Amino acid sequence: MDTDPDPATEPDPDTASSPSRTPSRRRTPSPTATEPAAGSEPEADSESEADTEPGRAPDGWSTSYQDIISRLEARAEELTTTQAEVQRLEQQKQARGESEALKRLHELAGARGAKDPLDRLAALYLLATAYGNIVDGTHDLYRMQVLEDRFALQRIADVMVQRYWAEAAAVFPRVLPVVRDEIGFLPRSPEQVVEAVARARKQLEEGNGRIRVNCVRGEAREVRFLCNLDWQGMRDDPVHQFALRLHLDGRQTADLYQRLYDFGIKLNAPAEWRQRALEGLAAEYLSLGDFGRSTASYTLLAGLLHDAGQVRAVTRKVQDNRAIAESLERSPHRELIREIMVNASHTDHGRVDPVSVGRQIEQFNKEPRYLFRRVGESRMFPESGRWGWGNADIFILVADHPVWQVQAAQFALGTGPRPDPRRAGAIRYAPDSEVAADLDTLLVVDGAARRDVRLAFDVDFAVPADFWSFRGENTPHQADAKGRRPELGFVFGMRNIYAEPEKDPRTQSDVVVRPCRALAVIVGDGGVRLEELVQDGAGNLHAGVAHRGMKFAHKELGRQAADLRAAGSLKAAFEVTGGKVSATINGKAYTFPVPKDHEGFYGLAFAGNGFAELRGLQVRAK
Structure with missing residues (x-):
């Protein structure tokens, strides 16, 4: 006869299979427990609370909500950290596949001498798109955009675009010539490269790119090509990056657009496309102050029109050109006004119609102070990172060298006279606040x-008569009241200029895991020193290609005394080679050893109060 087992003798299921395991204590209330009589002591039971320390729960139990919450939070943190690590590893896995695919594309792009260059051109187009993140939107095409220095990737893209344009333009109309977001399939692994190149080649040959708002519609190959040649896209259209990636100044950009128009004529573009292109050319030449070529474009445009109202509208634009040109010719400030027209219509702070500037000529003549203030504003260095056009980084050509602002103290950085929106002969540094010193x-x-x-340059600390604050003040800039002069120098080995921060899995706050680093030879009144700069938090600066203002920790690696206070100007030359960096300042040499690993970007540094103008930039890189 079966009987129920005695609870007192039934083995504990937690210990039955593991005799050596110590049974865990459980607080199990007895259903027959009664309150002890008054004045009597409760019976001591090994399984009761009596053998625990006063105020302490038995093992495995907690009477505190805080203990429970702490354990749950620890578990949540463990899971969050694990999930973040899994996500990071997945990103790295994806990036490895992308890296191998890019390596294969580089091999194809470097295969010169082949009878058919189209596979190489397709590979170049894919490389430019991948590195430059050339897309009509804000999403990333490849994981490497998050894991690497975006600035470095953009400069690789520039080289790919320049190579593609040189070869594609030479064989036009065999392939689409303009690099923009035309390719719909990028390889994510080396196994996908052959397919990606074949599909890209087919698109480039047949003109099967994106159909945009103002594209001429049609099935013919020539008509599809015209959409690629249209440089007047919406604000976020990557076509606006094209001239910048080719490192062209304003005049060269207008010549580029003229060439694209000529390509369209070669394809027998319909009147609709020619009208839009000619109107764009006329506006581009006008923005450069070239009234003759602007008027010539308007004249060609009028010849294509059949509506009287449209012809009258074009006639009014030609009349505006003539009126502005004649007013400029009479003005004693014609060159400065022309400079405002050029720079105000290309500024990244918001474009200004050059015609509206032209209509203020009489006001400028009557009140030159207003003119000089506008000139000061228009010469500020472009801040491409903050205001930006897509993924393009805006530069200024100084002695034919593109120069990008990483970051600058507020209203501290600009140029000398700038008759072309992308070209200047000098860089000027003049912060207008005390905080700039730090x-x-x-x-x-x-x-x-x-x-x-x-790298070599000349520096002058005297404030020139034509300098007005970049902030746009109503009074001319004055020399520093305390007689201070800024420090300046040569930066090299710069890395992680624009590296994305990562999210802390616990706090969800941004954490800099790849800080910007650089070495710099700094020249001040008291001497020359070598410093290591490491990003150390955020800074209240105008962000350029860094996209975020950065504060740096400075570590001095060496110093040599020099009394430069009496020198009104400096002739400086710097050279880093092998394991040393040398600086020659006004004929005297200073040398410092440098770390073995010092490869990176190079450039210029300014800090402190006062005025400095840098000109005569010369560079020789190996």
Whole structure:
């Protein structure tokens, strides 16, 4: 006869299979327990609370909500950290596949001498798109955009675009010539490269790119090509990056658009496309102050129109050109007004119609102070990172070298006279606040990472008569009341200029895991020193290609005394080669050993109060 087992003798299921395991204590209330009689002591039971320390729960139990919450939070943190690590590893896995695919594309792009160059051109187009993140939107095409220095990737894209344009333009109309978001399939692994190249080649040959708002519609190959040639896209259209990636100044950009128009004529573009292109050319030449070529474009446009109202509208634009040109010719400030027209219509702070500037000529003549204030504003260095056009980084050509602002103290950085919106002969530094002394104004020259480089320039500390604050003040800039002069120098080995922060899995706050680093030879009144700069938090600066203002910790690696206070100007030359960096200041040499690993971007640095004008920039990189 079966009977129920005695609870007192039934083995504990937690210990039955593991005799050596110590049974865990459980607080199990007895259903027959009664309150002890008054004045009597409760019976001591090994399984009761009596053998625990006063105020302490038995093992495995907690009477505190805080203990429970702490354990749950620890578990949540463990899971969050694990999930973040899994996500990071997945990103790295994806990036490895992308990296192998890019390596294969580089091999194809470097295969010169083949009878059919189209596979190489397709590979170049894919490389430009991948590195430059050339997309009509804000999403990332490849994981490497998050894991690597975006600035470095953009400069690789520039080289790919320049190579593609040179070859594609030479064989036009065999392939689409303009690099923009045309390719719909990018390889994520080396196994996908052959398919990606074949599909890209087919699109480039047949003109099967994106159909945009103002594209001429049609099935013919020539008509599809016209959409690629249209340089007047919406604000976020990557076509606006094209001239910048080719490192063209304003005049060269207009010539580029003229060539695209000529390509369209070669394809027998319909009147609709020609009208839109000619109107764009006329506006581009006008923005450069070239009234003759602007008027010539308007004249060609009028010849294509059949509506009287449209012809009258074009006639009014030609009349505006004539009126502005004649007013400029009479003005004693014609060159400064022309400079405002040029720069105000290309500024990244918001474009200004050059015609509206032209209509203020009489006001400028009557009140030159207003003119000089506008000139000061228009010469400020472009801040491409903050205001930006898509993924393009805006530069200024100084002595034919593209120079990008990494960051600058507020209203501290600009240029000398700038008759072309992308070209200047001098860089000017003049912060208008005391806080600038603690901020690092940094620029990158050429955008090429190098190990050995020589860079030279001249510096003048006297404030020129034509200088007005970049902030746009109503009074001319005055020399520093305390007689201070800024420090300046040569930066090299710069890395992680624009590296994305990562989210802390616990706090969800941004954490800099790849800080910007650089070495710099700094020249001040008291001497020359070598410093290591490491990003150490955020800074209240105008962000350029860094996209975020950075504060830097400075570590001095060497110092040599020099009394430069009496020198009103400096002739400076710097050279880093092998394991040393040398600086020659007004004929005297200073040398410092440098770390073995010093390859990176190079450029310029300014800090402190006062005025400095840098000109005569010369670079020789290895």
